[in-house]
Amino acid sequence: MEGGFVGPGAIRTRLPIVSVFADGRIITEGAVPAIYPGPLVPPLIVRSVGPAGAAGILAAAQAAGLTGADATYGPGPVPDAATTVVTVAHDGGRTVSRFWSLASDSGQPAASGPDARVVSATADLLGRLAGTDAFGGTGQPDQTYLPLGYQLFVSPGAPAQADPQLSRPPVSWPLATPLASFGKADPLGGEGARVGVVIGADGATLRPILTSASQITPFISGGQQWTIAVKPLLPDEVAAVGG
Secondary structure, three states, X not given: OEOOOOOHHHHHOOOOOEEEOOOOEEEXXXXXXOOOOOEOOOOEEEEXXXXXXXXXXXXXXXXXXXXXXXXXXXXXXXXXXXXXXXXXXXXXEEEEEEEOOOOOOOOOOOOOOHHHHHHHHHHHHHHHHHOOOOOOOOOOXXXXXXXXXXXXXXXXXXXXXXXXXXXXXXXXOOOOOOHHHOOEEOHHHOOOOEEEEEEHHHHHHHHHHHHOOEOOOOEEEOOEEEEEEEEXXXXXXXXXXXX
């Protein structure tokens, strides 16, 4: 998803609705209880349909019209709503399709002509990916996906809290590099903010700590408290940074 009426921090840690890989893995975000504070790291669910299922998904994307030229499907943006972006890697290239709305009840005029077919087929494909359809492959049960790395956005100071009575005890930052010099400067995060990626052994060290923390858990590094926001890295993102 792109844009929408959400804060910049939420956009930076936003995960794809669904990610499909050539080996047949399908990764989606798991259910999060509607409680405050929520988990620092959202749960991820992976199911596999195997290479044959992945080929079936690509065929469905082609049939939906998602492997031609880049395109945007209207008729126009929905106020304050995010845009759905579908990226298909195929034949050595990528096709990016943007949809102002895939919902029939958005209140906007419906797409017409050839666009209507693409919109309908894409909504159907995303629904099948979110369900149990094996796309002609061999379906495997859902499992928890354990990320191999994380992108961290850190800023000095304790997390803001809506209710001080729900405060969480601070957690010591476990890695050798202190947060004050972690990654690189993050101008979007404000003065003293840093952003960086943790993979490999450091990622494995952080995983249980991050997954047990909440959105208002402070971290202690260099004698001061820090706020951390986390985006789990998907397999292609880990590979891109050498994991």
